Amino acid sequence: MSEHQLIQSDIALSAEEIRQIDVELAHIPQKSGAAIDALKIVQSQRGWVSDEALVAIARYLDMSPEALEGVATFYNLIYRQPVGDKVVLFCDSVSCWICGCDGVKQKISEKLGVDYGETTADNQYTLIPVPCLGACDKAPVMMVGDDLHTNLDDQKIDQIFAKRTGEGEDC
Amino acid sequence: MENVLIEKVLTRNIGPDQTPTDMAAYEANGGYRALHKVMAGMTPNDCLEVVKASNLRGRGGAGFPTGMKWSFVPMGEKCTPGHKYLVTNADEMEPGTFKDRLLMECDPHQLIEGMILAAYTIEADRSYIFIRGEYVVAIERLEQALVDCYKKGYLGENILGSGYDLEMHVHTSAGRYICGEETALINALEGKRANPRAKPPFPQVSGLWGRPTIVNNVETLCNIPHIIDRGAEWFQSLGIGEDSGTKMFGASGHVKNPGCWELPMGTPIREILEQHAGGMTDGRKLKGFLPGGGSTDFLVEEHLDLPMDYGSIGAAGSRMGTGTMIILDDKTCPVGMVLNLIRFFAHESCGFCTPCREGLPWTRQVLEDIEAGRGRKEDLDTLVRQVKYIGSMGNTHCALAPGAMEPLQSALKYFQSDFEAHVEQGCCPYAADMKAQDITTVQGERA
Numbered sequence: 001m002s003e004h005q006l007i008q009s010d011i012a013l014s015a016e017e018i019r020q021i022d023v024e025l026a027h028i029p030q031k032s033g034a035a036i037d038a039l040k041i042v043q044s045q046r047g048w049v050s051d052e053a054l055v056a057i058a059r060y061l062d063m064s065p066e067a068l069e070g071v072a073t074f075y076n077l078i079y080r081q082p083v084g085d086k087v088v089l090f091c092d093s094v095s096c097w098i099c100g101c102d103g104v105k106q107k108i109s110e111k112l113g114v115d116y117g118e119t120t121a122d123n124q125y126t127l128i129p130v131p132c133l134g135a136c137d138k139a140p141v142m143m144v145g146d147d148l149h150t151n152l153d154d155q156k157i158d159q160i161f162a163k164r165t166g167e168g169e170d171c
Numbered sequence: 172m173e174n175v176l177i178e179k180v181l182t183r184n185i186g187p188d189q190t191p192t193d194m195a196a197y198e199a200n201g202g203y204r205a206l207h208k209v210m211a212g213m214t215p216n217d218c219l220e221v222v223k224a225s226n227l228r229g230r231g232g233a234g235f236p237t238g239m240k241w242s243f244v245p246m247g248e249k250c251t252p253g254h255k256y257l258v259t260n261a262d263e264m265e266p267g268t269f270k271d272r273l274l275m276e277c278d279p280h281q282l283i284e285g286m287i288l289a290a291y292t293i294e295a296d297r298s299y300i301f302i303r304g305e306y307v308v309a310i311e312r313l314e315q316a317l318v319d320c321y322k323k324g325y326l327g328e329n330i331l332g333s334g335y336d337l338e339m340h341v342h343t344s345a346g347r348y349i350c351g352e353e354t355a356l357i358n359a360l361e362g363k364r365a366n367p368r369a370k371p372p373f374p375q376v377s378g379l380w381g382r383p384t385i386v387n388n389v390e391t392l393c394n395i396p397h398i399i400d401r402g403a404e405w406f407q408s409l410g411i412g413e414d415s416g417t418k419m420f421g422a423s424g425h426v427k428n429p430g431c432w433e434l435p436m437g438t439p440i441r442e443i444l445e446q447h448a449g450g451m452t453d454g455r456k457l458k459g460f461l462p463g464g465g466s467t468d469f470l471v472e473e474h475l476d477l478p479m480d481y482g483s484i485g486a487a488g489s490r491m492g493t494g495t496m497i498i499l500d501d502k503t504c505p506v507g508m509v510l511n512l513i514r515f516f517a518h519e520s521c522g523f524c525t526p527c528r529e530g531l532p533w534t535r536q537v538l539e540d541i542e543a544g545r546g547r548k549e550d551l552d553t554l555v556r557q558v559k560y561i562g563s564m565g566n567t568h569c570a571l572a573p574g575a576m577e578p579l580q581s582a583l584k585y586f587q588s589d590f591e592a593h594v595e596q597g598c599c600p601y602a603a604d605m606k607a608q609d610i611t612t613v614q615g616e617r618a
Contacts, residue, residue, distance in 0.1 A: 027297065027340060028362075029254075029380050035362035036345050040304070074364040074521075075345035077304045089305060093266040094465050095423035097511045098503050131348050131519060132266040132465075133305055136423035136495070137430045146307045 011052035013060055017042055021060065031061045035071045039078050048079040076130070083126040084119040086145040088112075092129045095136035104140050104152045111161050125161075178409060180417050181393050182433040185277040191312050194319040197280040203325060205399035206284055209291060210331040213399075215246065218292040222395065224403035226415040231260055231351075231388030232463065232492045234481040243375035244293040244383045254297050256384040257290035258360065259392055261302035261309070262344055262351045266465030266515055267497035270419035270431050271389035275302070275309035278393075279316040283339070285392035287325060288399055290337050293385055298339045301356055304346060313341050348519035352569045353386040354378075355521065366523045367569035390419055412437030414480040422448035424498030425455045431495065437478040443496070444475070455500040459585055463492020465512050466574030468581035469499070489581065504601035505586040506593055509579050510538040516575035527572035530561040534579065541590060544598035551590055554583060 013021070017038075024037040038057045043049050049057075049072060058068040072078045079087075090108065092101055108127065112120050119126040125144070135141045138150030149160055184192040184200055197203070209218060223238030244255065259282065263271040275282060282300070290298045302310055317339055320326040328336045347365055349355045354368035357379050378384025394416055398406045407415040414436040420443050421431035427449030434443065440462070444450065451457055459469045462479070468489035470477075477483045484491040499508055517531035534557045540546045560566065562576030583590065592600045599605070 027338060030361075033360075033362040033380075036359065037342070037362070040343065040345055071362065071364055075347055077344075077346035092511075093515055094461075094508060094511050095267045095497055098424045098497070098499070098508065130305065131264050131346075131515065132268070134263045134269045134272045134303075136267050136269045136497070137421065139423060139429075143305060148308075 011056050013056050032063050048082050084123050086125055088125050088127045089130035089143040091133045091141050093132035096140040099139040101140035107154050107157045180397050189277050192278045205396040210333040215292045221403050225398045225406040230390035241293055254382050255295040256379045257295040257298040258386045259300045260386050261300050261389050264348045265493050268464045268493040268495045274393050279312045281393045285395035288395045300341045304343045349521045366521045410436035412478045412480045418494050421495035425452045425500045437480045439478050441475040458501045459499045461497040462489050463494050467492040468577045471585050502604040505582050505589050506542050509582045510542050512578050524567040526561045526566045541593045546594040
């Protein structure tokens with residue numbers, strides 16, 4: 001999509017998105033200061049931040065889309081591509097690595113049929129690595145959506161993704 | 172194993188079941204007593220003097236004296252008109268560190284009371300909890316605690332009739348390890364890319380929105396109510412050695428009872444590892460450990476009797492860092508462990524400074540070659556050179572790259588023969604052991 005088309009985008013922020021962004025703006029001296037909050041708010045409503053949504057946010061915050069894009073792509077929890085219903089944040093940092101997370105990752109990839117950065121065919125899960133999740137005494141760990149799962153092993157992976165056992169199964 | 176003589180301060184409201192402490196429970200156990208005391212008649216300077224005298228040092232890793240940090244903030248007439256900010260660094264992301272999560276999830280009011288007192292001391296009128304987005308449980312409990320504080324008049328205008336006003340907000344971060352660096356954190360709070368800033372100016376003078384700003388770690392601030400309530404002398408008496416207070420220590424890796432414990436500052440490493448962490452899991456021996464997170468130098472068995480305090484660990488060539496130890500056992504490849512860490516740091520570099528942006532991926536490549544059995548003898552010399560160039564303070568704006576080099580430089584010192592064996596044998600000598608690591612068995616060992 002060209003820059004020209006981007007600027008032409010007529011996607012508008014929803015009333016709820018604007019309400020939440022305004023709450024943040026109330027204690028920030030400069031509109032662009034709410035950039036990250038606004039990206040997160042829009043993402044929480046839409047699942048990810050599309051080009052069109054990014055332009056709408058930039059407009060609302062009196063920023064150039066380029067400047068906001070620079071912010072959006074810096075942060076790993078802002079998704080500039082569509083993600084599944086739940087994002088699987090898999091910790092591959094040192095304590096989890098010592099405790100065998102490579103094997104767990106392999107099991108997840110086999111189970112879900114995806115590698116890092118990919119979304120399952122049924123759009124349920126997107127698998128992403130994440131810096132140390134701060135639960136190292138229970139390594140290996142991961143988050144599925146908002147839920148933290150600890151002391152992972154093959155069995156636990158089977159339980160967590162229990163509904164996804166076979167190809168073509170609708171869940 | 173519980174030692175009855177150890178006084179619990181930071182974790183006194185945290186039981187084995189880790190039930191969160193609400194306002195009523197917090198107050199029933201002496202919570203907000205320090206706030207009432209201060210609002211009833213202590214000046215900001217009174218508070219500063221107590222914190223200075225307590226010898227509290229920053230618990231985020233650097234160990235800078237908290238009172239001294241606060242004393243750099245321009246006060247009263249010496250400060251130009253406008254906001255001042257107090258920010259909690261709750262962006263816990265140092266590999267192997269899991270102490271602030273516990274403090275926030277289980278006792279959110281302790282942090283908030285500490286923040287109000289800190290903000291009052293520096294005359295800040297706005298405060299933020301900068302917390303990583305993945306800490307959803309802590310975020311929810313802190314937000315509820317803030318609502319309860321506003322209702323009670325502990326936050327907002329004219330706190331407890333003192334005439335002091337303070338706003339507090341939770342800012343949930345959008346990720347990236349570098350946000351834990353205080354000037355990067357400030358840029359993130361301003362809605363920008365989290366590139367660290369050049370210093371000076373220091374945030375105490377020109378921080379958030381160019382205004383005086385103090386950024387403190389969660390655990391640091393959690394100490395404040397107790398120091399104000401019970402005094403500097405009491406706080407000093409809690410430490411065993413030269414450092415004051417208690418510390419959240421932890422251990423992860425193949426130990427029988429990985430976890431996080433509040434113990435006196437200066438507790439010997441051996442006591443933490445053997446008594447609290449329960450020693451190594453069966454069939455594994457200690458090979459080395461990072462004393463305080465992924466960016467600290469390895470120590471080895473000969474250091475086990477050192478006390479965990481800033482001076483002793485520093486003198487041994489490492490840093491106490493966050494105080495949460497990562498244990499390397501004899502069946503885990505030290506080269507692989509360093510490679511994991513360097514991969515992390517290379518990925519988390521903000522990309523602003525060349526030695527970090529270009530140097531860390533280069534180091535990663537060299538280590539990948541060695542680990543995969545493609546290494547050459549001269550690669551070891553390359554690593555030594557990289558440690559020198561990438562690790563020297565002053566070559567980069569912030570401490571990410573020097574921190575990344577700490578585990579590498581110490582691994583080259585203590586585990587040199589392992590690096591050489593990889594090169595000589597053309598493979599990872601630990602491959603069989605690592606492959607044999609059955610996850611189910613690992614969990615079984617602990618149970």
